[in-house]
Amino acid sequence: MYLTKQFRCVTVTRRNMLNFIWDTWRWMFPPSPLPPGPRGLPVVGALPYLGSDVTGTLETWAREYGPVFSANFGSRPVVFLNGFDVIKEALVTRRSEFSGRPYLYSIHRVFKGKGIHSVDYGPCWRHQRQFTEKLMYEENLESIIQRESRHLSDRIQTFGGRPFDPAKLMNVAAANIMCSVLFGERYDFDNEDIQRLLSLISDALKLANGAFNFIWIARFFPSARRFDALADEILKTVEKIVKPQLDSYDPTKTRHFLDAYMHKIHQSPHSDTFNTDQLMSVVLDVILAGSQNATTMMKWCLLYLATHQDVQTTVYSELQQVLENNPLSYNLRPQLPYTEATVLEVIRRNTGRFPLGASHATTCDVTFRGYVIPKSTYVSVNLNSVFMDEKLWPEPMKFRPQRFLAESGEVKEPEYFMPFGLGDRSCMGEGIARRELFTFVASLVNAFHWKFPEEKPGPNLQEKVYAPPQFEVCAVPRRQ
Numbered sequence: 001m002y003l004t005k006q007f008r009c010v011t012v013t014r015r016n017m018l019n020f021i022w023d024t025w026r027w028m029f030p031p032s033p034l035p036p037g038p039r040g041l042p043v044v045g046a047l048p049y050l051g052s053d054v055t056g057t058l059e060t061w062a063r064e065y066g067p068v069f070s071a072n073f074g075s076r077p078v079v080f081l082n083g084f085d086v087i088k089e090a091l092v093t094r095r096s097e098f099s100g101r102p103y104l105y106s107i108h109r110v111f112k113g114k115g116i117h118s119v120d121y122g123p124c125w126r127h128q129r130q131f132t133e134k135l136m137y138e139e140n141l142e143s144i145i146q147r148e149s150r151h152l153s154d155r156i157q158t159f160g161g162r163p164f165d166p167a168k169l170m171n172v173a174a175a176n177i178m179c180s181v182l183f184g185e186r187y188d189f190d191n192e193d194i195q196r197l198l199s200l201i202s203d204a205l206k207l208a209n210g211a212f213n214f215i216w217i218a219r220f221f222p223s224a225r226r227f228d229a230l231a232d233e234i235l236k237t238v239e240k241i242v243k244p245q246l247d248s249y250d251p252t253k254t255r256h257f258l259d260a261y262m263h264k265i266h267q268s269p270h271s272d273t274f275n276t277d278q279l280m281s282v283v284l285d286v287i288l289a290g291s292q293n294a295t296t297m298m299k300w301c302l303l304y305l306a307t308h309q310d311v312q313t314t315v316y317s318e319l320q321q322v323l324e325n326n327p328l329s330y331n332l333r334p335q336l337p338y339t340e341a342t343v344l345e346v347i348r349r350n351t352g353r354f355p356l357g358a359s360h361a362t363t364c365d366v367t368f369r370g371y372v373i374p375k376s377t378y379v380s381v382n383l384n385s386v387f388m389d390e391k392l393w394p395e396p397m398k399f400r401p402q403r404f405l406a407e408s409g410e411v412k413e414p415e416y417f418m419p420f421g422l423g424d425r426s427c428m429g430e431g432i433a434r435r436e437l438f439t440f441v442a443s444l445v446n447a448f449h450w451k452f453p454e455e456k457p458g459p460n461l462q463e464k465v466y467a468p469p470q471f472e473v474c475a476v477p478r479r480q
């Protein structure tokens, strides 16, 4: 026992030594004429230079080195793509070369190379995505989203206009849409299992971009250990939620996505592509991507509506006129252009806040804009560089829904409005997210007047924060 321990210790120390030599070597002799960028330090690379305003630092580097630059994160080069033309060229024109996903310790710890989002470009990713996407959009999304939006309004009504923190309610509502699509189930807002899963996911996401993805030694730090523990708990909780659905599987029935996936597994029982591990990862992928992004945007929507009372009044008067004779539906969008423009402007203003943007990887050695980028290099798509580009969006920091309205009054979406990404890896849930945000905003503004409590004014929205701050809001019912 003692000897085994000692042997393990020697192996770990030797591996660490080799890692250190490799990191220093890569720092001294970068692998190819990569795009220019800050040189950084041995072992940690440019990470210490990012500072607390990461988006600001990336902007400065793009100005200094150009729209395609690189920086070492740890010993690992990351290539940053900035500006719409560069991003479109990479993700659309050169899609097959830029549609990989980088290996990240945190993501791999949870998904183990399975699911959709983190799977590298290739047949396995394609099969999972095509199968899932087709079935998701066959579900009756309109009625699922309408039903959830009614449950949400009913719950908010119970606060009777008193201050409350909407974060958890929004999160469960968004997750319920995903669970309804996947296995026909919605959960009560107080359900412990779903609350636990969502809080574990949110805690894990706060750590997921940690230095331990880039610096091997940081994997021994407490934050990495905490991430590992969260990852294990997330997997256990998803299993607990999905198990009753799997136990009630009947091969003669197709009740929902999960049944259809199980049929597929039974058709080819030894398939690497369709098996229960893949299924669990797809379910987690959809719940995670679907609930987290949509919740974040809904929180921003409420923050902007409560801050910009003039915008809220205009949205409400448009809704009043149209909904007087029609029940709310996504098909009413052409009659509700200001409402839709408001949602689009919230998305534009806040999409780029997350500094590392969409993570891609090169699928082969690539020559791009005069630089050589080796296979499997981490490529970070800087969405902030598009949404804060003054040439595309005059006064980009200002919240102005009119940007999305043509002179005729109709909604106009320019090509460079790309919050769901571009190319083969663009968001699989875009259609769901657009429906959900529009329906939630329209129904919540139609039912309630949103304002901050007098004793707790709202946060400053101009501040450079990566995620919506915690806040309380009053939803005063418009009708008794």
Ligand code: HEM
Pocket (backbone or CB within 6 Å): 116, 117, 118, 129, 285, 286, 289, 290, 291, 293, 294, 297, 358, 359, 360, 381, 419, 420, 421, 422, 424, 425, 426, 427, 428, 429, 430, 432, 433
């Ligand atoms: C406002 C809400 C949402 C936003 C802003 C958003 C945004 C994005 C972005 C920027 C990407 C990465 C694109 C890239 O890598 O270039 C992405 C990928 C993805 N999103 Fe969304 N998303 C939202 C909602 C959803 C929903 C509701 C789902 C549920 C199905 C979803 C599922 C996915 C999946 C599975 C991927 C990975 C696609 C792939 O790698 O092939 N997202 N999303």
